[in-house]
Amino acid sequence: KNEVEQSPQNLTAQEGEFITINCSYSVGISALHWLQQHPGGGIVSLFMLSSGKKKHGRLIATINIQEKHSSLHITASHPRDSAVYICAVRSGDDKIIFGKGTRLHILP
Amino acid sequence: DAGVIQSPRHEVTEMGQEVTLRCKPISGHNSLFWYRQTMMRGLELLIYFNNNVPIDDSGMPEDRFSAKMPNASFSTLKIQPSEPRDSAVYFCASSLYSPLHFGNGTRLTVT
Numbered sequence: 001k002n003e004v005e006q007s008p009q010n011l012t013a014q015e016g017e018f019i020t021i022n023c024s025y026s027v028g029i030s031a032l033h034w035l036q037q038h039p040g041g042g043i044v045s046l047f048m049l050s051s052g053k054k055k056h057g058r059l060i061a062t063i064n065i066q067e068k069h070s071s072l073h074i075t076a077s078h079p080r081d082s083a084v085y086i087c088a089v090r091s092g093d094d095k096i097i098f099g100k101g102t103r104l105h106i107l108p
Numbered sequence: 109d110a111g112v113i114q115s116p117r118h119e120v121t122e123m124g125q126e127v128t129l130r131c132k133p134i135s136g137h138n139s140l141f142w143y144r145q146t147m148m149r150g151l152e153l154l155i156y157f158n159n160n161v162p163i164d165d166s167g168m169p170e171d172r173f174s175a176k177m178p179n180a181s182f183s184t185l186k187i188q189p190s191e192p193r194d195s196a197v198y199f200c201a202s203s204l205y206s207p208l209h210f211g212n213g214t215r216l217t218v219t
Contacts, residue, residue, distance in 0.1 A: 033208060041197060041215075045207035086151060088208075095164060096141065098151040 003027050006087050006099035014107050019074040021102045023087030026068065030094075034061050034072050035086040037101070043086075046072070079106045114200050114211035122219055126188040129214045132181055133202030141208065142175055142185050143199040151199075157183065190218045 004025045013019055023032070034046040047054050047061040049070065054061050058077075063070040074081055087099040113132040121127055133140045141156040155165040157177045165175070172191070177183040187194055197215050201208040 035208070035210075042212050043199060043201075043210035045209065048207040088151075095166075096153045096156070098153075100150045 002100070003091075003097050004087055004089055004099040006085075006102050008102060009100065010103045010105075012105045012107065013077055015078055017077050017106075019077050019081070019104065019106075021072045021085050021087075021104070023070045023072070023099055024068060025070075025087075025089045025097075027089065027097065028092040029068075029089040030092060031090040032063055032070050033088040033090070033096075034070075035088060037084040037086060039083070046085075074104075077106045079108050082106050112200055112202050112209050112211035114198075114214050116214055117212065118215045118217075120217045120219065121190055123191055124189045125218075126186065127190045127194075127216060127218075129185040129198050129200075129216070131183045131185070131200030131211060133183070133200070134204075134209055135181065137202035137204045137209070138180075139203045140177060140183050141201045141203075142183070143201065144196045145199060145213075146196045154185070154198075187216075190216075192218045194218050 007022045031048050031050045033048050035043050036046050037043045049063045058075045060073040082105050084101040084103050086101045089097050115130045139158050142154040143151050145151045154167045155175045156163055160177045173187055175185045195218050197213045199210050199213045201210045
């Protein structure tokens with residue numbers, strides 16, 4: 001079993017829909033990252049969380065340390081949000097472990 | 109800031125050749141990470157440095173891979189000899205107690 005599991009693996013939605021991507025992990029962590037990788041391949045760090053919730057524009061990330069779970073939400077989704085979203089955790093022994101990613105496709 | 113700079117962007121080489129990938133982290137960042145991304149395995153951490161010192165190289169596939177960080181502004185990842193299964197996109201990232209900042213990656217093809 002992977003130490004970082006994301007769901008869903010693939011998600012197609014209509015423009016304007018509210019999107020939720022989930023990440024569960026099984027190790028102790030010091031931080032959790034949400035990354036975005038566009039079709040061109042570049043990777044952008046969206047959030048780094050160690051507790052609670054962060055918001056940036058239409059993106060919201062939450063983490064529940066007790067449940068070892070994080071969610072990334074996109075409000076009013078847009079075709080330009082189409083990308084692969086990757087959850088990564090920094091474990092207690094300072095390793096970084098990646099989920100397999102969620103491929104999001106927003107239809108106009 | 110120019111961000112994390114990787115070179116080359118693309119590299120095509122024949123099996124058995126030496127390959128050197130380069131990374132310039134963001135100035136002032138004290139951590140540098142090398143990752144590899146393939147369709148089959150996704151993103152994998154190969155090695156990371158803190159203050160130019162290798163902290164964890166447990167992700168380095170085998171002895172054919174080596175990484176150095178001679179100073180705070182430069183790192184290399186070397187593969188010698190290269191094999192077709194090394195074909196992947198190699199990313200470098202840097203950070204300073206902050207979210208990771210990724211370079212654009214080097215797409216390596218070993219034929």
